[in-house]
Amino acid sequence: MKDGIYRNTCPRNCYGSCSILSYVKNDRLVKVTGDPKHGFTKGRLCAKGYASTQFVYNPQRLKYPMRQIPRGSGNWQRISWDEAYTIIAGKIIELNQRYGSNLACGYNKFSGNLGLLHYAVEGMFNSLGPHTKPIGNPCALTGKHAVNQSFGDHYSADPEEMARANLIVIWGSNPAVTNVHQMKFIYEARRKGAKLVVIDPIFTRTAEKADLYLQINPGTDGWLAGAIAKLIIEKGIIDEEAMVKQTIGWEEYQQFLHQQINLAHVAEQTGVPIKAMVELAELYGKVKPAATWAGLGIQRSDRGGRSISAINSLAVMTGMLSDPGSGLYYMHFEIEHFPQRLACHDGPVHPTIPHSREVDMSHFSKNALALTDPPLKLLWVASRNIVTQDQNLHSWQQLFQQLELIVTVDLYLTKTAKQADIVLPAATHFEEEDLHVGYWHYWLSINQKVLPPYYEAKSDLQIARELTRRLNELSPGFSNFPYEKEPIDWIKTELSPEIMRQYGINGYEDLLDGPHKKVAQTHSLKKYNLFPAIETNLLQGDQQQPFTYRLLSPQSLLKIHSQYECVSWLTYGETDNIIELSTMAANEHEINENTKIEIYNEQGAITGVAKINPTLPRNVVLASQAGSNPINQLIFQKEDHDANGSSTFFYDSIVKIRKGRDTHG
Numbered sequence: 092m093k094d095g096i097y098r099n100t101c102p103r104n105c106y107g108s109c110s111i112l113s114y115v116k117n118d119r120l121v122k123v124t125g126d127p128k129h130g131f132t133k134g135r136l137c138a139k140g141y142a143s144t145q146f147v148y149n150p151q152r153l154k155y156p157m158r159q160i161p162r163g164s165g166n167w168q169r170i171s172w173d174e175a176y177t178i179i180a181g182k183i184i185e186l187n188q189r190y191g192s193n194l195a196c197g198y199n200k201f202s203g204n205l206g207l208l209h210y211a212v213e214g215m216f217n218s219l220g221p222h223t224k225p226i227g228n229p230c231a232l233t234g235k236h237a238v239n240q241s242f243g244d245h246y247s248a249d250p251e252e253m254a255r256a257n258l259i260v261i262w263g264s265n266p267a268v269t270n271v272h273q274m275k276f277i278y279e280a281r282r283k284g285a286k287l288v289v290i291d292p293i294f295t296r297t298a299e300k301a302d303l304y305l306q307i308n309p310g311t312d313g314w315l316a317g318a319i320a321k322l323i324i325e326k327g328i329i330d331e332e333a334m335v336k337q338t339i340g341w342e343e344y345q346q347f348l349h350q351q352i353n354l355a356h357v358a359e360q361t362g363v364p365i366k367a368m369v370e371l372a373e374l375y376g377k378v379k380p381a382a383t384w385a386g387l388g389i390q391r392s393d394r395g396g397r398s399i400s401a402i403n404s405l406a407v408m409t410g411m412l413s414d415p416g417s418g419l420y421y422m423h424f425e426i427e428h429f430p431q432r433l434a435c436h437d438g439p440v441h442p443t444i445p446h447s448r449e450v451d452m453s454h455f456s457k458n459a460l461a462l463t464d465p466p467l468k469l470l471w472v473a474s475r476n477i478v479t480q481d482q483n484l485h486s487w488q489q490l491f492q493q494l495e496l497i498v499t500v501d502l503y504l505t506k507t508a509k510q511a512d513i514v515l516p517a518a519t520h521f522e523e524e525d526l527h528v529g530y531w532h533y534w535l536s537i538n539q540k541v542l543p544p545y546y547e548a549k550s551d552l553q554i555a556r557e558l559t560r561r562l563n564e565l566s567p568g569f570s571n572f573p574y575e576k577e578p579i580d581w582i583k584t585e586l587s588p589e590i591m592r593q594y595g596i597n598g599y600e601d602l603l604d605g606p607h608k609k610v611a612q613t614h615s616l617k618k619y620n621l622f623p624a625i626e627t628n629l630l631q632g633d634q635q636q637p638f639t640y641r642l643l644s645p646q647s648l649l650k651i652h653s654q655y656e657c658v659s660w661l662t663y664g665e666t667d668n669i670i671e672l673s674t675m676a677a678n679e680h681e682i683n684e685n686t687k688i689e690i691y692n693e694q695g696a697i698t699g700v701a702k703i704n705p706t707l708p709r710n711v712v713l714a715s716q717a718g719s720n721p722i723n724q725l726i727f728q729k730e731d732h733d734a735n736g737s738s739t740f741f742y743d744s745i746v747k748i749r750k751g752r753d754t755h756g
């Protein structure tokens with residue numbers, strides 16, 4: 092690449108999807124800045140983005156393909172790409188001969204890189220014909236279903252419009268940590284006099300900025316939303332006529348609130364005093380326009396779906412959602428409007444097996460273990476750190492044992508990669524082309540290839556192309572992946588005439604000059620469903636035993652899940668667990684600050700250092716993700732949880748606390 096300034100896009104699973112200006116000199120990335128042409132980030136990055144040079148040139152990055160014999164031993168040997176392809180292709184073909192199909196081969200891929208060209212992994216497996224396929228979304232599916240039930244579609248208002256709101260109510264999101272660029276629109280609104288309300292069990296960095304903070308018991312937002320709605324109706328400050336005209340279920344909804352919602356009882360369930368409910372009801376009833384944000388944090392428990400649906404109903408009732416500055420925020424799924432040619436690629440037809448075998452991502456290990464005829468034997472892991480991020484880790488260990496070949500493609504030797512037979516080094520976004528659409532703002536941006544590969548790293552798309560070639564050399568016609576297509580061809584296919592019209596571009600070249608925005612959809616013409624069936628379950632209480640604690644482990648400012656731990660500008664390597672507990676809980680167990688403690692449940696025990704957080708509710712403990720001893724070892728799928736088609740209920744595990752025991756080894 093010639094020296095100069097180019098455009099990249101941060102591919103991380105994050106609200107920002109930031110457009111980056113990359114300064115390249117002598118084939119090296121010397122600096123990055125935000126892209127001033129991006130109307131959401133307005134030329135800023137987050138700390139992780141600014142640390143890109145350390146992320147790219149990190150000595151801990153994987154440099155070559157490696158093989159570990161035996162698995163788990165740490166005995167890694169460098170191998171060539173050629174050897175790696177031969178081993179993997181050989182195994183795929185052997186399993187096919189053994190079982191008569193490719194169902195024994197599957198993958199687990201999630202959110203390491205959200206670029207459209209990273210569907211190459213899906214495309215590569217589709218090209219084999221029927222295989223074992225992960226479906227669903229452990230992060231956001233429960234909320235998506237709830238939004239769909241309320242509105243018949245899933246949309247989210249334009250986040251830049253939040254600056255025009257006079258009231259912003261955030262339920263279970265922590266943008267000061269997870270969505271830093273959004274804060275400037277919130278501050279802009281507040282400078283003009285808007286009120287900010289934050290509803291969260293934790294007194295977060297966002298809550299610190301609020302005019303009104305309601306500390307709520309986890310999983311009880313549905314009750315609170317019901318109580319606020321009831322108070323507003325009683326005060327007569329709603330537009331009845333609009334409700335009758337624009338909604339479905341207005342009568343039933345009112346009846347339900349009238350008969351089932353008792354304020355004293357709600358106060359007991361939620362922990363929110365009636366006085367605070369009245370204050371929020373007054374704000375919601377009087378201040379317009381109002382923006383309501385149902386955060387992803389809410390739907391990480393099995394009560395999350397009905398909480399989001401109750402918040403939706405309240406938002407509909409308190410303001411027309413299409414007025415400027417008003418609106419309902421969750422996240423959007425604009426990416427589904429793209430052709431997604433790689434993900435949708437049709438593979439060869441199998442004579443007797445019509446489809447791939449689908450496994451819900453939220454319960455992958457448990458469900459995959461149950462597969463027989465044939466069992467799962469080969470697992471390809473890409474863009475995914477299972478061992479730090481998923482639940483049901485005992486089942487994962489069992490599944491690993493059953494697998495004959497595990498291949499992990501990653502930038503780093505993660506805890507998951509350490510469980511593999513073969514690791515393949517992935518390229519960073521600076522070493523590959525891509526196209527990106529966000530899930531929060533409405534900007535489309537390009538990612539240019541600006542650097543030569545770091546040692547032997549390759550993009551997921553390039554790996555798909557080369558592995559396909561090897562498969563077909565060994566067994567002609569085995570895969571129908573169109574490996575001759577270059578990245579730019581795939582980018583052009585994603586930019587269909589309809590997509591180009593929506594984003595106002597004539598071709599990908601326009602994106603080289605800056606990102607382009609689409610006008611956000613609103614739902615003014617649709618009938619809102621105020622009372623989807625989901626809400627009838629609202630009144631199921633949550634019986635939490637005394638001396639038990641709900642384990643919350645939300646996102647951290649300087650990491651994306653398990654990523655960036657080795658970037659020293661941001662952190663100091665893997666840290667020990669810090670376990671935050673309330674003053675009451677500390678007293679109950681006679682635990683002092685900075686002493687060693689354990690939290691435990693039927694899955695096991697995790698040691699950490701106690702930090703007493705006087706703002707925490709009594710029944711909550713707070714921990715970070717990843718680190719040296721991942722907290723997800725205590726997170727598991729409860730037997731009574733709906734097992735399919737939901738998010739993973741990461742914030743629903745219950746733990747107990749004890750003083751740390753010295754281990755004698």
Ligand SMILES: Nc1nc2c(c(=O)[nH]1)N[C@H]1C(S)=C(S)[C@@H](COP(=O)(O)OP(=O)(O)OC[C@H]3O[C@@H](n4cnc5c(=O)[nH]c(N)nc54)[C@H](O)[C@@H]3O)O[C@H]1N2
Pocket residue numbers: 104105106230262263264265266268269270290291292293295307308309310311312386387388389391392643645646647648649650651652742
């Ligand atoms: N810095 C950084 N940013 C990130 C990420 C990251 O790892 N690091 N990850 C990205 C991804 S993938 C995601 S999904 C988003 C998530 O970002 P957010 O939408 O902010 O969601 P969470 O961080 O899961 O949780 C937000 C808050 O919900 C609260 N909460 C938990 N249970 C309840 C409840 O029952 N009711 C209420 N009212 N609140 C509750 C938690 O205490 C937490 O403060 O962040 C994205 N942005």
Ligand SMILES: Nc1nc2c(c(=O)[nH]1)N[C@H]1C(S)=C(S)[C@@H](COP(=O)(O)OP(=O)(O)OC[C@H]3O[C@@H](n4cnc5c(=O)[nH]c(N)nc54)[C@H](O)[C@@H]3O)O[C@H]1N2
Pocket residue numbers: 104201202203204229230472473474475476477479480481500501502503505517518519551644645646651652653654716722723726741
């Ligand atoms: N306890 C707890 N657990 C959680 C959550 C929680 O709140 N609490 N949040 C959940 C949520 S919201 C989410 S979204 C998930 C995230 O789950 P994951 O998507 O598994 O999370 P990451 O840690 O970001 O792991 C992504 C991996 O992809 C790698 N990677 C990056 N770029 C590429 C690439 O181009 N190619 C390949 N092949 N690999 C790449 C990274 O190095 C990293 O190892 O975690 C979930 N887990």
Ligand SMILES: [Mo]
Pocket residue numbers: 104230
């Ligand atoms: Mo997520």
